[in-house]
Amino acid sequence: SQELEQSPQSLIVQEGKNLTINCTSSKTLYGLYWYKQKYGEGLIFLMMLQKGGEEKSHEKITAKLDEKKQQSSLHITASQPSHAGIYLCGADVNAGNMLTFGGGTRLMVKP
Amino acid sequence: EAGVAQSPRYKIIEKRQSVAFWCNPISGHATLYWYQQILGQGPKLLIQFQNNGVVDDSQLPKDRFSAERLKGVDSTLKIQPAKLEDSAVYLCASSSLRQGARGYTFGSGTRLTVV
Structure with a gap:
């Protein structure tokens, strides 16, 4: 079974709307990483969360980590077309040096 | 600081042909990873190197895939022979110990299309 489950798999929102993407791990999390990927390109690092209850923000994107639930959420406020892409969560489940990724959430923002 | 370099950017081959991808990590990064990302899925780790040694290759289809990092710097991933299901983006990543x-x-990845 998948170690990391992301939901939803895809999302279409109207520009200006808020949205949330979730990532749930079946294993203990030693670190949770959010990346963004444009179609056919490499992954761009967004944020890393390590401690339960931790919350980080960058511009209009906020990520939270619920360690007990082994879950993280990524929230985008007032979405813009530039937010479109694939959002991937990656987890360090081996306490150190390798990331396992979820299946990704494909976001489209309609102008 | 220069980023992780990969080439080629795109490759189209016929099934049963061979193909090789090249990765040059960030200078000083001892750990290098190859991931396969099939369209619509997240990246899946194929192999992890630490310097020139293999740390994890449990998900590498060894009957057709091979990878090397002879001098602990650049790495090459090869597929021989390619199958249609190998069509994917092959991502290289590096990190320090x-x-x-x-x-x-x-x-940025290498996009492989097998026809």
């Missing part, structure tokens, strides 16, 4: 998972830097 000190940073581990926290220090991942990805290359």
Whole structure:
């Protein structure tokens, strides 16, 4: 079974709307990483969360980590077309040096 | 600081042909990773190197895939012979020993199409 489950798999929102993407791990999390990927390109690092209850923000994107639930959420406020892409969560489940990724959430923002 | 370099950017081959991808990590990064990302899915780790040694290759289809990092710097991933299901983006990432998972830097990837 998948170690990391992301939901939803895809999302279409109207520009200006808020949205949330979730990532749930079946294993203990030693670190949770959010990346963004444009179609056919490499992954761009967004944020890393390590401690339960931790919350980080960058511009209009906020990520939270619920360690007990082994879950993280990524929230985008007032979405813009530039937010479109694939959002991937990656987890360090081996306490150190390798990331396992979820299946990704494909976001489209309609102008 | 230069990023992770990958080449070629795109490759189209016929099934049963061979193909090789090249990755040059960030200078000083001891750990190098190859991931396969099939369209619509997340990246899946194929192989992890630390310097020139293999740390994890449990998900590498060894009957057709091979990878090497002879001098602990550049790495090559080869597929021989290719199958249709190998069509994917092949991503290389590197990190330092000190940073581990926290220090991942990805290359732009090589998009392989097998026809």
